[in-house]
Amino acid sequence: MTAIDGSTVRNPDVLREDMVRALRDQGAITSEPVAAAFAAVPRHRFAPEAPLSIAYDLHSTVPVKKDKHGLVISVMSAAHLQAVMLEQAGIEPGMTVLEIGSGGVNAAYLQELVGPGGQVTTVDIDRDIIDRARMCLDEAGYTQVKTVVADGESGVPDGAPYDRVIVTAAAWDIPPSWISGLAEKGRLVVPLTVCGTTRSIAFDRDEDGLISRSYGLAHFVPMQGDGAAEERKVMLRDGVVVRTDDGRVSLNARALDRALGTPQLVRWSGAAYDLPDELDLYLTLNLSSVARLHADKEVIERGLVEASARLGVPALVSEDSIAYRTRRANEETGGYESGVIAHGPQAEALADEYSNLLRRWAHDHRRRGVATFRYLPGPAPSPLPQDAVLRRHGIITATWR
Template sequence: MTAIDDSPVRDPDALRADMVRALRDQDAITSEPVAAAFTAVPRHRFAPEAPLSLVYDLHRTVPVKKDEHGLDISVMSAAHLQAVMLEQADVKPGMNVLEIGSGGYNAALIQELVGGEGAVTTVDIDRDIVDRARRCLDDAGYDQVKTVLADGETGVPDGAPYDRIIVTAAAWDIPPSWIKGLDEKGRLVVPLTVRGTTRSIAFDRDGEGLASHSYRLARFVPMQGEGTAKERKAMLRDGVAVQTDDERVPFNTKALNHALDTPRREFWSGAAYDLPDELELYLTLRLSSPARLHASMDIVDSGLVEASALLGVPALVSEDSIAYRTRRENEDTGGFESGVVAHGPQAEALADEYLKLLRLWAQDHRRRGAAVIRFLPGPAPSALPETSVLKRHGVVAVSWH
């Protein structure tokens, strides 16, 4: 159900109509203006080298440029995620919008939303990407969109203030230029990475800072230039890695790898497991020494690490031990029960902290939209909120209700 089947028909107009219907069915598109924009813009014109089956797949990205190692550094984002972010942005006719991270297609969607009286500027640090976006926009008839070559970290002050700023690469921080470039009633939609976990967050101006009640699961290629994240990553063995951007977290690679060779211990919370994206955000921000544990399919198939680590799972680490989330079927907790797998001499202590958070989340915060996310620019205040993460340009503070 995540792909559009184009085997019976390869007419891009028909595929686009199918895509829009599927995006509506999955609640990615919830408004008529966004539906009209997706219907109007010929997505395939922005990826002429790609097969239609890929271009019109709801959940797959389209590669645009790779680095010397063959890793994607620029992609056309999945249609589902683009729709979600545009719904978060709530772009109105006549608005002035800045897009940070060019590809062309998303800028064309925004141009449809702002109409002839509005303005769209799209900026990228990569000359190849800007030139490609310009060609595709002109080819599809969106010559009104302005393309700019610059580091997105600095924004485009010449066109400010903007009613909306939409960032289409994973950002580790929110630079002052983005807040300064927003209108007083403006909105910033950004895939913000906090402790290795990324969410598309719709921030509104809140005094000198930003506040949000809208956050959605998102995966993006990372920002380049000055906004590049400085994450630490350690390979414990082939197919197993841990990563974090928290300098306080100990990474004793040899000891953590040895811990995986010790018997696994399972601990069960008696608490319901569901809404994994909400739970993941809560755990990432509340664990005292957080990292993300990644494991390959071969490692999971061997039984060494649980399948929860395939896309990265919040882990609690010490110098010589590691604990992470798992689940099992349990009708008494509504279908599934949260649990913890732990390895190493501190397994029980780590599991105890982890279990307390699993129970607290299930008891008090088990619903969508329970978090309020704020960004406080400038130096950290003397009294930090309970759940806060220091960034270069400010503090991310999160509370749950």
């Protein structure tokens, strides 16, 4: 069995020490309380089906349950992501914490952080997941953690107000119960998804709703139940899919597929390509009609779609045209230059808008952590602001420093 440093180890205590050291080195753990929690919890006991090397790997998830189609619907999240979110949460001894989306190990970390004077409640919609979490928590000695079977959309009023609410499934919206269940100075840490891209955002309460303190790239299985995402997905042709959760965006599959069959317009921006996760977030929230374009390996190798679409790329779409980001080597821009591939009758106009945003980001916002998110609950204003993302229970806005 191979440890993080490459040596062969069968001792989980040694693997756990290596994991904590590596999480510190990578900046995922930045505080002593979180380091102590990760050092204390026997992580492998929450993943008895997995090899020790996987249980203690920084970036590996452990599948816990699949649906009838074989799709994974619950996992033990990667240690790196759990550490980042716990640092975002800033949990202190004696706090009351609600975890929405249960797996067991994260609740154990939370219990270590709040200590004997605090209380952790973990809730999941799936009875199988809660039963498994309960068993693992009890066997590992975390009998104080409270487990609840319920739809996380409704929160857990019995136990509110909570100093912290930690969500461990990708959420499309923030329901009223999560905000009303927070203490006056409470914090919500939630993987919030907008048009297929997800960020773990730490929100604090303010007089208008929620305002972000920090955010980072995240990947989670989607929320189930009443909080499930409202997303449309259309296949343009085999291996090419476009998806959006913005009801204002038209997805005409036949017309967009015809557009892909036309010669591509290539427009180079003259702007540096850098920090792709920050750039993609900026484009997703600033393109006027945004979707996410995905293409499989075979389609990319045939040259129909650029490699940027392999894991999904922000696309600007109209009724009959599409544009998306690409890059090329260019030492004059610091290594790479960003550009646009556009297809269809409106290719010129879409390429102009996309290129302007690429240049604006590179000139004004090319660094990490420059966005501030607000969540404003309640009915949406009319007209809806240009930069607002409409949700069931409120709107999301972002400003860029």
